[in-house]
Amino acid sequence: MKLFPRQTTVIMSQMPPADVLMTLRENTHTGGWLRFRRPSKIFQGKVAETSFSISRVITDYRNSFVPEVTGEVMPDGSGSRVHVTMELLPFVKAFMRFWFGFLFIVGLSVLFAAITSFDARKMPLVLIPVVMCVFGYALTHGAFRFELPKTKKVFLELLQGEESLTSITSKKNGKG
Secondary structure, three states, X not given: OOOOOEEEEEEEEOOOHHHHHHHHHHOEEOOOOOOOOOOOOOEEEEEOOXXXXXXXXXXXXXXXXXXXEEEEEEEEOOEEEEEEEEEOXXXXXXXXXXXXXXXXXXXXXXXXXXXXXXXXXXXXXXXXXXXXXXXXXXXXXXXXXXXXXXXXXXXHHHHOEEXXXXXXXXXXXXXX
8 A cells, every 4th residue: 555646657659759848848837836827738847858747737626636747758669658657746745744744643642642541531532643644545545546547638648649558567467
């Protein structure tokens, strides 16, 4: 069981690497995270010479658990092989680590207080941080899984690509 959701895959595109990167640059807003109007681009982030780190721009609603898509573009015959990792944004990961850590400390403190005071009425209080951890885990994975297919679909359409069968097979075998 992983604390944070993450998916890796390989996308095969008929476009040469230069065209893949150019397409990503043309569709990626490269400004900072603080913006006062909606970007007209599909993604926001950075596109380098052979790699990228982007996330889908959502305009209709808010979801902090939108996947960050990082990857590397490599030539493959006349097309490209794009190694892609989709995971939580770094700030969201940091916040959730803080959240789970705080709840862990609170849970241990309440458990210690209940045990040392020999007061059985305090024992149910231990469940509050546990329930909050379960809720945080479910929220993180659920909201990420809600956005993952949307991000993947837009990304595949943009690159005119297909998910590699080897990456699908490795996921089924527990390797991806």
